[in-house]
Amino acid sequence: MIQEFKDFIAKGNVMDMAVGIIIGAAFTAIVQSLVTDMINPIVGLFTGGIDFTNLYWLYGDATYSSLESAREAGATVFAYGSFITAIINFLIIAFVVFMLVKLVNRVKSAAEKPDEVAPEVNTGPSQLDILIEIRDALNK
Template identity: 70%
Template sequence: MIQEFKNFIAKGNVMDMAVGIIIGAAFTAIVNSLVGDLINPFVSLFTGGIDFSGWFYALDGNEYASLAAAQEAGAPIFAIGSFIMAVINFLIIALVVFILVKIVNRVKEAAEGEEDTPAETAPAGPTEIDLLIEIRDALKKD
């Protein structure tokens, strides 16, 4: 069993996966900053500054000044606004990741296209057989 575990760890796929997870965690911070710091302000501008995260309903029937106050009181809360914001953020992040993947794929295709372009070759002359046939025909004439 220990040998099987060593073989599993030594495989390249495990290392590739580990690198992918680490880079993915770093990339998550970049995408979250892009969405939170650059895109959400524009969304807020177009929606008139509406903050959905303050929309909630306290299931205990009491009135609370804010979501934070209800949470601090330990009330059961139906936080529909937080859910709406999570959906909006998900859609924005999905769009940003989609655009980034398309850009990376275009760059990758362009790089592969440059490598695949064959160097221009000299035009092919007559083959060896063509030359031998020509010599044979010339000797027959004589």
């Protein structure tokens, strides 16, 4: 079993996966910053500056000024606004990642296409043509 584990670790796929995870973590920070710092303010303009994170239902009779104060007091809250914000952020992040992958695929396919099709070079008769000529000559 230890040998199998060593063989598994020694394969290139594991290293590729590790590099992918590390780059993915760094990429997540970049996309999160893009969404939080650049896209969410634009979404806020369209929604009239509504901040969903403070929307909650409180179980009980007490009242609190914000979700944070209710949580600090130990009240039982149903924070549906945080969930809505998480869904919006997920959809924005998913769209941004989709557009980035689409762009990368377009660049990759453009790089794979040859610029010009090489003209067909006629190098003379093929081996089959020569054998046919020899056969025809022998038949005569």
